[in-house]
Amino acid sequence: MSVLEITGLRKSFPQGSGVIEVLGGVNLSVGQGEFVSLLGPSGSGKSTLLGLVGGLEQPDAGEIRIGGEPAGSKPGPAAYMPQQAALLPWRTVQGNIELALRISGRSKPEARELAVEGLQRLGLERYARAYPHVLSGGMQQRISFLRALLSPQPLMLLDEPFGALDALTRQEMQQWLLSLWEQDRRSVLFVTHSIEEALMLSDRIVVLSASPAVVVRELQVTFPRPRSEKLWSEPRFGELKAELYAALRSLEKSV
């Protein structure tokens, strides 16, 4: 059974005197333990889609089911990692993680224990008492990822988590995330506009068109795991990259 099942999803927003259709009937699913990337041009409604999955807004048409239950039926249906680390500046690293765990229903002592354990497991315990502003962008995203990883929901939504990082840090973070994810294989919906990132991380890539967004292409990525940067030099990697690039280019031309 799919952890996330989206069928015929439509959403429009009023803009000026008219209405702008952002999602034009999107179908998408994420299976148990599957890493799915959502690839699309900027402004293709990827964040809107995540907002609908998180239950922040209601779709105009279509259905979202998370673990079989309709979205919006309970708050916080998925673990979430946004583009900006979204760490509360007045809470320490550990305090931020504890808050997220408290919101997901853990008791105070449980949240503390899990946060301490998690920080230790990832070798980040020396940052436990630091405030977010003293951390680098990459380190803030590590904390943000750990926070999502420790949340109990089976589905993780990652919204361009490395979009604001420089190229080198970004590659480092991809490898780091890959190594962690391959340990316990949560179901992931990963939003990105980087083709290489999607290829490196995913089991399957779903390409969205510009708005109104529909799924224009789906691609299985069958590289064996665990994966490493060596993938970059494989001919198949280059082929898929060219294929996806062409798909995205044709979208831009049709706009």
Add this chain to the structure above:
Amino acid sequence: MASMRAVWPPLLVLALLLLIWEAAVRLWNVEPWLLPAPSRIMLDAWEARERLAGHTLATLRLTLLGFAGGTAAGFALAALLHLLPVLRSGVYPLLLLSQNVPLIALGPLLVVMLGFGLLPKLLLVMLVCFFPVCIAMLGGLGGSDPALDRYLRMIGAGRWRRFVSLELPGSVTHLFSGLKLAASYSVTSAVVAEWIGSDKGIGIFILLSSKGFKTSLVFAGVVIVVLLSLLLFAAVSGTERLALRWRPRKEGAA
């Protein structure tokens, strides 16, 4: 250390001004009821120290009660209006308008309605302290980072949780800027409230001294009002520094 260095120049200028004042009064033999020398003011104040202390305590009590009550009410109303947007849309414009009412002018009205007891004076000080805190808090509560708000909603944080964990801590800076304004106004408003109807307090002391041409004691009263204001302001600033220790140090902050 930087703050200590910043304190010395104004203190030096102040001492110099006092010296010129003292010298001028002695040189031209100015009548003490017109302009007493600083030394005379200190001597007279020392002689009247017991009366002065009593009046100071009364004013301090009125100020602190009014400050605490007014700022608490301002805080509570801001929170209420923030959590109930329907109420906010109706009340907030009136709140802004009401800032144009000269509160001091309400004094006599309050006395008519509430008599000569502590209540009308307390109410006046409370009103003065209420507005800056309420307005500043409303600004702070409504100004939280949308990215943080979206994150918290995505992971399932309810309204109350976002209020307590995001909006309240995010408005602490605003709260303190409101509190500092309230602190600066509160002593002055207490003194004016005492003029309207009271038998003790620095306000009354100043009024009586001036009627009796004891100008040196008027000065002494003014100095005490200034000192009380500074003290309250310093207490608020000190608390702020404790509350905001998480904040990144600003480069070259004065």
